[in-house]
Amino acid sequence: MNKKAVVIEINEVPLRILNHYKKLKPNSSIAHLLNQSLVLKTEAKDVEESFLYPSQTWGSLNTGVAYDQHKIHWYNDPKPDEYPLYWKTIANSGISVGLINTLHSSPADSYIDKSNYKFVIPDCFASNNITKPEIYQDFQSLNTSATSENGRETTMKFPRQKAVATLVKSPALGIKSKTLLDAASLVARIKTGRVNKERLRNLQFTLLGDIFFKQLKTKDVDLAILFTNHIAANMHRYWYGLFPEDYGLQLYDQKWMDKYSSEILVSLELLDNFLRRLITYCDQQQRSLILVSSMGQAANEKLTETPKYSYKLENIQKFLDILCQGKQYDYQIDAAMIPQYSLKFTSRTEAQECFQAIQESQPHLENIWLEIDINDQVITLSTNLSSRTDQFLIKGQRFSHNDLGFRQVLIEDHHSGRHCPEGSLIVYNSKTSSTTQDTVDYLEYAPAMLKFFGLDTPSYMLEPQFTV
Structure with a gap:
C-alpha cells in the first residue's frame, strides 16, 4: 500500500x-x-x-x-x-x-x-x-x-x-x-x-x-x-x-x-x-x-529588566545613508522577522560594497545594536536601539531614533x-x-x-x- x-x-x-x-x-x-x-x-x-x-x-x-x-x-x-x-x-x-x-x-x-x-x-x-x-x-x-x-x-x-x-x-x-x-x-x-x-x-x-x-x-x-x-x-x-x-x-x-x-x-x-x-x-x-x-x-x-518600549526600523534608507555616508545603492527590501531586515541588491558588487561600508561603521556605534550578514546578493541587518537612552551615536555624532529611521514601539512583553x-x-x-x-x-x-x-x-x- x-x-x-x-x-x-x-x-x-x-x-x-x-x-x-x-x-x-x-x-x-x-x-x-x-x-x-x-x-x-x-x-x-x-x-x-x-x-x-x-x-x-x-x-x-x-x-x-x-x-x-x-x-x-x-x-x-x-x-x-x-x-x-x-x-x-x-x-x-x-x-x-x-x-x-x-x-x-x-x-x-x-x-x-x-x-x-x-x-x-x-x-x-x-x-x-x-x-x-x-x-x-x-x-x-x-x-x-x-x-x-x-x-x-x-x-x-x-x-x-x-x-x-x-x-x-x-x-x-x-x-x-x-x-x-x-x-x-x-x-x-x-x-x-x-x-x-x-x-x-x-x-x-x-x-x-x-x-x-x-x-x-x-x-x-x-x-x-x-x-x-x-x-x-x-x-x-x-x-x-x-x-x-x-x-x-x-x-x-x-x-x-x-x-x-x-x-x-x-x-x-x-x-x-x-x-x-x-x-x-x-x-x-x-x-x-x-x-x-x-x-x-x-x-x-x-532577561533581568522589562523596558517599556523597543524600536522598529521603518526607514531603512535613512539608516543606510548615515552608515554608508550617503552612498546610494540599488536594492529591494525582502521580508524578514524583526529585528532582522533583509536587502536584496541588484549585483553582488553593490552588496559587497554596502556590506563593507556598514562594517566600517560598526566599531563607531554607541547605544545601537547592529549585526550584519551577507549571502550572495542579500544583506541582512539585525538591529535595535538601546531602551536606556534617547541619544544614539555614530562616529561621535548624535542622532535621535527618528533621525536613524526608527520608530519607538510601546511594549508590555519581552523575550x-x-x-x-x-x-x-x-x-x-x-x-x-x-x-x-x-x-x-x-x-x-x-x-x-x-x-x-x-x-x-x-x-x-x-x-x-x-x-x-
Missing part, C-alpha cells in the same frame, strides 16, 4: 510544552498523540546555542545537512541545489506533495508549476504572491502584508481590498464560517480591551488550518506539510507567564500575570482543536501524522522565552515507526522521511536511527 503522511511543523515547540498541556488536559488531542505515538526529542547539534535561529535550523532539518553546508542563514537566503529540501526530492521522484507556509518554500517560481505539486502556499516571507491554485493569491497577499506590518508589535493594518476578496471567497478557500465568526469575535474583544491584541497572531494558524484541511481532502496528496509559528510567538513573549518558577527573580507583577499567563495555552488549544479533526482524518485514511520542530524554547535567564537546541518529533499512526533511543540528531529527519517513501538517501545524509 502506498504510504502517505501529514506533517505539521510546530515551530520551536519543545516536548516540555506539549507534556505540560497534556498534564493540564489529559483528554486532549495532544495528550492522545503523546500517549499513542513514537515520541522523540530532537537535537540541533550543528548550530551553536547562542546562534540558533529557525531559518537556519529548518534549513538543516529539511535538507538533512549541517548549517555549514547548506548556508541558509536568513529566510530569503539562496537555497542550495546540491542539498535540496527533502520534500523537493520527494516531489521530483513522482510523489505528490502539498505545501502550506513551510519555511524556505519561497521563492516558489521554479517549482510551483510542476505537476507533482498539487497545492502550494509558500511561506509568508515570499517576495510575490503566487500560489497553487491561484484562488489563494489574495489570501497570500494578506500573509505577506502581515509579515511586513507586524514586527515587534501587532497591528490591525491589512490591505482592505485583499481582505474583502478573501472574505468573499472564503467558502471556496475552505475557510469555515465558524473560523470567521471566531475571528470577528476576537477582533471585537481586542478593540474593547478584553483580550491581548497579540492574539491576532493566532488568526493566521486558524485560517491556514482550514485551507490545509480543504486541500488535503481535495487533492489527497502523498505528503502534505503545514508550518505554524503561532505557538512560538507566544512562547517568546509569555514563557514567564506559564513558568515563572524558571526565573531567579520576579520580572512581572500579578496584574501582568493575570493578563498574559494564559496566552501560550490559548495558542496550544487552537493546535489541539485542529489536531482533533486531523487525527480523525488520518485514522480514516490510514495516514501517518507527524509533528516536528527543528528546535525548541526555554526560559531566558538573561522571556529563548531558543534552545531541543525540539520535538511525534510520529502517529505509522505501522513502521521505531527507535532504540529517545533523543535523535535532527539531521536524521530528512533521510527518515525519504526512507518512509521508499527512496534512497544521498551519501551526504546521516543514517537515521529511527523510522517514521
Whole structure:
C-alpha cells in the first residue's frame, strides 16, 4: 500500500510544552498523540546555542545537512541545489506533495508549476504572491502584508481590498464560517480591551488550518506539510507567564500575570482543536501524522529588566545613508522577522560594497545594536536601539531614533522565552515507526522521511536511527 503522511511543523515547540498541556488536559488531542505515538526529542547539534535561529535550523532539518553546508542563514537566503529540501526530492521522484507556509518554500517560481505539486502556499516571507491554485493569491497577499506590518508589535493594518476578496471567497478557500465568526469575535474583544491584541497572531494558524484541511481532502496528496509559528510567538513573549518558577527573580507583577499567563495555552488549544479533526482524518485514511520542530524554547535567564518600549526600523534608507555616508545603492527590501531586515541588491558588487561600508561603521556605534550578514546578493541587518537612552551615536555624532529611521514601539512583553537546541518529533499512526533511543540528531529527519517513501538517501545524509 502506498504510504502517505501529514506533517505539521510546530515551530520551536519543545516536548516540555506539549507534556505540560497534556498534564493540564489529559483528554486532549495532544495528550492522545503523546500517549499513542513514537515520541522523540530532537537535537540541533550543528548550530551553536547562542546562534540558533529557525531559518537556519529548518534549513538543516529539511535538507538533512549541517548549517555549514547548506548556508541558509536568513529566510530569503539562496537555497542550495546540491542539498535540496527533502520534500523537493520527494516531489521530483513522482510523489505528490502539498505545501502550506513551510519555511524556505519561497521563492516558489521554479517549482510551483510542476505537476507533482498539487497545492502550494509558500511561506509568508515570499517576495510575490503566487500560489497553487491561484484562488489563494489574495489570501497570500494578506500573509505577506502581515509579515511586513507586524514586527515587534501587532497591528490591525491589512490591505482592505485583499481582505474583502478573501472574505468573499472564503467558502471556496475552505475557510469555515465558524473560523470567521471566531475571528470577528476576537477582533471585537481586542478593540474593547478584553483580550491581548497579540492574539491576532493566532488568526493566521486558524485560517491556514482550514485551507490545509480543504486541500488535503481535495487533492489527497502523498505528503502534505503545514508550518505554524503561532505557538512560538507566544512562547517568546509569555514563557514567564506559564513558568515563572524558571526565573531567579520576579520580572512581572500579578496584574501582568493575570493578563498574559494564559496566552501560550490559548495558542496550544487552537493546535489541539485542529489536531482533533486531523487525527480523525488520518485514522480514516490510514495516514501517518507527524509533528516536528527543528528546535525548541526555554526560559531566558538573561532577561533581568522589562523596558517599556523597543524600536522598529521603518526607514531603512535613512539608516543606510548615515552608515554608508550617503552612498546610494540599488536594492529591494525582502521580508524578514524583526529585528532582522533583509536587502536584496541588484549585483553582488553593490552588496559587497554596502556590506563593507556598514562594517566600517560598526566599531563607531554607541547605544545601537547592529549585526550584519551577507549571502550572495542579500544583506541582512539585525538591529535595535538601546531602551536606556534617547541619544544614539555614530562616529561621535548624535542622532535621535527618528533621525536613524526608527520608530519607538510601546511594549508590555519581552523575550522571556529563548531558543534552545531541543525540539520535538511525534510520529502517529505509522505501522513502521521505531527507535532504540529517545533523543535523535535532527539531521536524521530528512533521510527518515525519504526512507518512509521508499527512496534512497544521498551519501551526504546521516543514517537515521529511527523510522517514521
